[in-house]
Amino acid sequence: MTNQVADQVRMVNDGQTDAQERVSDFPQAKARTLRFTLGAPRSIQVVGDGRRAFFLRSDGPEDFETSLWMSTFDSDNTHKETLLADPRLLAGEQAEDVPPEEQARRERLREGGQGIVSYSADAAGHRVVFALGGELWLTEIGKDxxxxxxxxLKLLEDKQTQMGGGILNPRLSPDGTRVAYTTGRQVVVITIGYEGEEDGVQVALALPQEASEDFKLGLAEFVAGEEMDRYEGFWWSPDSDALLVEAFDASLEPTWYVSDPANPNHPAIARRYPQALTANAQVRLFYVQLSSDGSAKDLHQVDWDRQGFEYLAVVRWQSGHSPLLLVQNRRQTADQVLSVEVDGLQRTKDTSQVNTLDYSTLDNLPTAPTRVLSTHSNPQWIDIVPGLPAYTPSGQLAEAYIDTNADTTRLSLDGKPLSAVGCQLREVLDLGERDALAVVSSDPRSFDLVCYGYDGRLKVLNSGPGVWTGSRSGRGFVISGRTMRESGVLAWHSIVASDSHLDAMVCGGKGHEEHGLEACARLSSQAAEPGFVPNVDFVRLGNDQLFAAVVRPSTFSPWSDEEQLPVLLKPYGGPGFQQVVFSQSYYWESQWWADQGFIVLTVDGHGTTGRGPAWDRAIFEDMAQVTLDDQLAALQSLPDVIPEADLSRVAMIGWSYGGFLSALSVLRAPDAIHAACAGAPPTDWTLYDTHYTERYLGMDPDIYRRNSIVDDAPHLRRPLMLIHGFADDNVSVAHSLRLSQALTEAGRSHTVLPLTGITHMTNDPSVAENLLVLQRDFLYQSLGIETRS
Structure with missing residues (x-):
């Protein structure tokens, strides 16, 4: 063997050894790096003329403390990344005391970072605000x-700040002169001092001191954040002189308790939870006109049919237009798009009510009327599409149109469908003068960033398939996402040439001049990489041509030469989410499992997004059986494309809905699924929230019983591990405990793995690491698999 050939062989062997070690170390690395997201740029927002963009990023691959950064192009188009605010320098090294309301917001967002985890910028991009360490901070960009x-920034006096839960959701006014935030009990407006002047602080609106803790002001209620992706509870007017403020009364919702059994001296935490088939929080909206000092000078209650349409799904207030609302009925089968008529309102007669929101006298408040702009209905449900409804700059009303005849969710303008049949609309990011920036799917596995020209033209902006998103302002834009080609986040900040526009280009980072760009730079990342590429095959399975991903052992795995391997089903499988997408990150954990000796199969069945309204709605009122049948159909057809799949040894694992499917599979299909690990499974759908569950199952208790699995407990004859965090406020631990109790009463052996202090996110690194190993060992024992090294 020549020296050159020997060197090449050595390099290949070294590379395989390194990848093998990386796969082996994956559970620990995944936990330390927060699923390899720490150090990557995120929350990227282009502002002003587009030459400036703000983003968040931590300093390294294992650094949980996120800082505020800025990406800029100077007059010579030289790109620079600038650290604007480091939480350690501002607040010190002591652990941050995060208010419970902020912890809840982060849980709804699945936010695992620390430090500066969100920010708000003015329209011009001259100022940014954020909360940190119990203080409110302002970053002002220099003149260059x-x-x-x-x-x-100056805050209220200590005596006043005791009313509420600290500084929550601070938001800059569009003109950058004011900041509003809520404590949950009061909405505070700060007028930013100019050139050394002292900041002015006023309470714009507050609940009475004696108001119950069930009343909240300026916050989004639970189902808004968990199910509607609405995390805001107040909104600035385009002219920065008024606010729309949400208030809700949760007193009719059931009281639930989250306890810490490992520490019996800690009291249980009581909270309201919108349990399915029970009452929701009562949501109201108020229009607050502000004085020059930031105090309220006028107060009106926004008037709509709150009994007929109890969900406030969307609030949007754009320049040159009255506020837009999207409201839904309880079953989400009907909605209304409303315009809040704020011009020419009658002044509040009783000025004593202007700053205090006394629920006992709300009937005396003047109202801000609403006007119905459009209505929609569907016999199953109506989806909320992020970014809609909204106005185009020319005043056209952009909405989501569920075209059942064409089986496509489409973008419409003034009621006329704009986007093409077969191109499923996922999100609208921006409505410009000539086009809409949106995320769509023609192939459900790719989330494509496109421009919909109002003349009907479509331009795909990403250079290849993946999971993409974007932001734009002026002539600047950011495109970011993940692909199967690279392991990390791809993010480019670009400037469109003055003689071009966004739909003239395709972003890929190279040869940008050819694509109508004046400048283009990739944002840097300090994120770790897994160090291996998942061995993925994308296949279509069964009569319904289910989209599926199959991951097999690596060439260096001790299982790589096996003629027959057990199958591990690893689904989410439920409505509103996908796992079979063109992004490496979705398959890193699957590769670890494959290298433990499994063929890993992930299937997106009916109800998962991206295939059209008919596909989504096939699960209506029969969620459990339809989603399970999809997994079983895919499994049965797997040997047709993967001959080494051994269907005599099959297991299923999953979390949340995937956990439900896992437990369901061994209860209702024990001949096909021989062991399961069910993480945080919603076993009794009457214990889940209203907006999600009633959308798919309606209001008939018998339908809930058929779709729940507690009554199936006597049928268990396969190994089942239930895993649940006691601090989970989304899928309560009661789900697993009720199923475990029923299994015990039926004399059915099973395993329960309780996680003390763990939420739905499994937010403790050591727990996240060991969970994989514990599940593997359980499945080895259950399926009779011997450990190999």
Whole structure:
């Protein structure tokens, strides 16, 4: 063997050894790096003329403390990344005391980072605000636009700040002169001092001191954040002189308790939960006109049919237009798009009510009327499409149109469908003068960033399939996403040439001049990489041509030469979410499982997104059986494409809905599924929230019983591990405990793995790491698999 050939062989062997070690170390690395997201740019927002973009990023692959950064192009189009605010320098090294309301918001967002986890910028991009360490901070960008200076903003006096849960959701006014935030009990407006002047602080609206803790002001209610992707509870007017403020009364919702059994001296935490088939929080909206000092000078209650349409799904207030609302009925089979008529309102007669929201006298408040702009209905349900409804700059009303005849969710303008049949609309990011920036899917596995021209033209902006999103302002835009080609996040900040526009280009980072760009730079990342490429095959399975991903052992795995391997089904499988997509990150964990000796199969069945309204709605009122049948159909057809799949040894694992499917599979299909690990499974759908569950199962208790699995407990004859966090406020631990109790009463052996202090996110690194190993060992024992090294 020549020296050159020997060197090449050595390099290949070294590379395989390194990848093998990386796969082996994956559970620990995944936990330390927060699923390899730490150090990557995120929450990217282009502002002003587009030459500036803000984003968040931590300093390294295992650094949970997120800082505020800025990406800029100077007059010579030289790109620079500038650290604007480091939480360690501002707040010190002590652990941050996060208010319970902020912890709840982060849980709804599945936010695992620390430090500066969100921010708000003005329209011009001159100022940014964020909350940190119990203080409110302002970063002002220098006149050169390339650097910034950060300081604390003045807050209320200590006596007043005791009313509520600290500084929550601070938002800059569009003109950058004011900041509003809520404590949950009061909405505060700060007028930013100019050139050394002291900041002015006023309570714009507050609940009475004696108001029950069930009343909240300026916050989104639980189902808004968990199910509607609405995390805001107040909104600035385009002219920065008024606010729309949500208030809700949760007193009719059941009281639930989250306890810590490992520490019996800790009291249980009581909270309201919108349990299916029970009452929701009562949501109201108020129009607050502000004085020059930020205090309220006028107060009106927004008037709509709150009994007929109890869900406030969307609030949007755009320049040149009255506020837009999207409201839904309880069953989500009908909605209304409303315009809030705020011009020419009658002044509040009783000025004593202007700053205090006394529920006992709300009938005396003047109202801000609403006007119905459009209505929609569907016999199953109506989806909320992020970014809609909204106005185009020319005043056309953009909406989501569920075209059942064409089986396509489409973008419409003033009631006329704009987007093409077969191109499923996922999200609208921006409505420009000539086009809409949106995320769509023709192939459900790719989330494509496109421009819909109002003349009907469509331009795909990403250079290849993946999971993409974007932001734009002026002539600047950011495209970011993940693909199967690269393991990390791809993010480019670009400037469109003055003689071109966004739909003239395709972003890929190279040869940008050819695509109508004046400048283009990739944002840097300090995120770790897994160090291996998943061995994925994308296949279509069964009569319904289910989209599926199959991951097999690596060439260096001790299982790679096996003629027959057990199958591990690893689904989410439920409505509103996908796992079979063109992104490496979705299959890293599957590769670890494959290298433990499994063929890993992930299937997106009926109800998962991206295939059209008919596919989504096939699960209506029969969620359990339809989604299970899809997994079984895919499994049975797997040997046709993967001959080494051994269907005599099959297991299923999953979390949340995937956990439900896992438990369901061994209860209702024990001949096909021989063991299961069910993480945080919703076993009794009457214990889940209203907006999600009633959308798919309606209001008939018998339908809930058929779709729940507690009554199936006597049928268990396969190994089942139930895993649940006691601090889970989304899928309560009661789900697993009720199923376990029923299994015990039926004399059915099973395993329960309780996680003390763990939420739905499994937010403890050591727990996240060991969970994989514990599940593997359980399945080895259950399926009779011997460990190999």
């Amino acid at each position: 636009g390339l650097c910034g200076k950060t300081r604390k």
